[in-house]
Amino acid sequence: MRRSGHPTGAGLKDYRSYSFWLETCGDDLTPRPPLPSDLDVDVAIVGAGYTGLWTAYYLARSDPKLRIAVLEKEIAGFGASGRNGGWCSALFAASKEKVAARHGREAAVALQRELFNTVDEIGKVTAEEGMDVHYDKGGTLAFATSPAHVERLREEIQDERRWGFGEEDHRWLGPEEAAGRIAVRESRGAAFTPHCAALHPARLVRGLARAVERRGVKLFEDTAAVDLGPGGVRTLHGRVKAEIVVRATEGYTPTLPGFERAVIPVYSLMIATEPLPESFWSEVGWSRRETLTDGRHLIIYAQRTADGRIAFGGRGAPYHFGSRIEDRFDREPWVFAELRRSLVGLFPQATSARITHAWGGPLGIARDWYSSVGLDRRRGLAWAGGYVGDGVGTSNLAGRTLADLILGEDTVITRLPWVGHRSRAWEPEPLRWLGVNVALRTMSSADRAEARTGRPARRADLIRRLTLGG
Numbered sequence: 001m002r003r004s005g006h007p008t009g010a011g012l013k014d015y016r017s018y019s020f021w022l023e024t025c026g027d028d029l030t031p032r033p034p035l036p037s038d039l040d041v042d043v044a045i046v047g048a049g050y051t052g053l054w055t056a057y058y059l060a061r062s063d064p065k066l067r068i069a070v071l072e073k074e075i076a077g078f079g080a081s082g083r084n085g086g087w088c089s090a091l092f093a094a095s096k097e098k099v100a101a102r103h104g105r106e107a108a109v110a111l112q113r114e115l116f117n118t119v120d121e122i123g124k125v126t127a128e129e130g131m132d133v134h135y136d137k138g139g140t141l142a143f144a145t146s147p148a149h150v151e152r153l154r155e156e157i158q159d160e161r162r163w164g165f166g167e168e169d170h171r172w173l174g175p176e177e178a179a180g181r182i183a184v185r186e187s188r189g190a191a192f193t194p195h196c197a198a199l200h201p202a203r204l205v206r207g208l209a210r211a212v213e214r215r216g217v218k219l220f221e222d223t224a225a226v227d228l229g230p231g232g233v234r235t236l237h238g239r240v241k242a243e244i245v246v247r248a249t250e251g252y253t254p255t256l257p258g259f260e261r262a263v264i265p266v267y268s269l270m271i272a273t274e275p276l277p278e279s280f281w282s283e284v285g286w287s288r289r290e291t292l293t294d295g296r297h298l299i300i301y302a303q304r305t306a307d308g309r310i311a312f313g314g315r316g317a318p319y320h321f322g323s324r325i326e327d328r329f330d331r332e333p334w335v336f337a338e339l340r341r342s343l344v345g346l347f348p349q350a351t352s353a354r355i356t357h358a359w360g361g362p363l364g365i366a367r368d369w370y371s372s373v374g375l376d377r378r379r380g381l382a383w384a385g386g387y388v389g390d391g392v393g394t395s396n397l398a399g400r401t402l403a404d405l406i407l408g409e410d411t412v413i414t415r416l417p418w419v420g421h422r423s424r425a426w427e428p429e430p431l432r433w434l435g436v437n438v439a440l441r442t443m444s445s446a447d448r449a450e451a452r453t454g455r456p457a458r459r460a461d462l463i464r465r466l467t468l469g470g
């Protein structure tokens, strides 16, 4: 089994080893040259994941004359954008209740509708730009494999109805209909939404890097920003002077001076099977490449890859004291074993399938679990992030919004209720470490209790509200 993060002998990192996706993206991962010397631009973007690159893309598309530089510490797609589950969903980290409590019901619904559009926007732009990202809009199936799951998932659909979303957006599939899509063991039905596409995450981020370069954006890899502030960015290779600086560093943000408590890096881990035989797929179905999850508290997520594997991920890895990020945290053998157990639990036919890849990476969580995008025009500082595990879609909306904000355009999307939102800082250590890890453990114990008793374990909802804000 390949595991992530092994440097090569020459002292260079083997970037392909950071995820199944980076290994199979078909792009040359040799870092582009670093910033050669001091530079003067209009917009400097720190971080070449989806957020940074979508922002560069929409800016360059709207105003080809703008001088834009993207500065990346490693290579484009090194972060979560090159490692994720490839769910291009319309999910938003904060609940509609939370958004509506601050901005009203209409604003919460408008944000949701724009996220629905965003799934299509990504399909459209990648097709226009000739990026083969294995985009397939098959929707999401959330399976119920216990009575507690049925109760929770059906409640969620009822809740969507109260927000005005109909059968075309969310509906319940009975056991037979659900099995007709994907044959999951002990399925009692599934909640279905069409608003999600499966894609190859690294093909998307690497394709975006090439698309922005074609539009004249300068992308410097192997260029770590050591400080960013009004007027520019200081790197190890020189200074970049810019009217606007965009912080697009998501889970890595706490490594920047002044942003230590802005978000926390929480690890999500994944495994991938070998390509599964036709006999498996004819038994299981899964012909529309729907993204798949179930009703448990500690999230799992899966997709059928274009080359016929199952890529399967989940949370549960511990948060590391002081928001530390290290390559070795991408590998938690017990989490990989747990993921394999869950996968085989849903698909016993995969019991003997080889797990060929295992990897992970940090995502970013704001203290109130409220993703945000904004521009402080006076200081010339912009940001976007705190997407938790929903950044594939949300980062595209962030990129479009930042482009409009930077260009001074007042549009429908610059009025959405996450624009300009400020989350409070996370607690200092050791409170942060204690709170987050207790929350993670409680959700996992609630899942075990529900599997045993079949009844909903409310402790998970309570602890999530208290510590993780969800």
Ligand SMILES: Cc1cc2nc3c(=O)[nH]c(=O)nc-3n(C[C@H](O)[C@H](O)[C@H](O)COP(=O)(O)OP(=O)(O)OC[C@H]3O[C@@H](n4cnc5c(N)ncnc54)[C@H](O)[C@@H]3O)c2cc1C
Pocket (backbone or CB within 6 Å): 046, 047, 048, 049, 050, 051, 052, 071, 072, 073, 074, 075, 076, 077, 078, 079, 080, 081, 082, 083, 084, 085, 086, 087, 088, 089, 223, 224, 225, 226, 248, 249, 250, 251, 252, 253, 255, 256, 267, 268, 269, 270, 301, 313, 360, 361, 362, 363, 364, 384, 385, 387, 388, 389, 390, 391, 392, 393, 394, 395
């Ligand atoms: C295992 C996993 C599974 C996930 N699954 C899903 C999913 O299925 N669907 C979904 O919607 N979301 C998912 N997510 C979340 C999603 O991947 C992220 O929200 C999204 O990729 C964030 O993009 P980003 O560009 O903001 O951040 P990143 O992709 O993390 O990019 C940040 C970049 O900044 C660079 N950087 C950091 N510090 C510096 C510095 N000092 N100077 C210069 N550059 C710097 C990093 O090297 C990195 O390339 C998952 C995340 C993980 C880890």
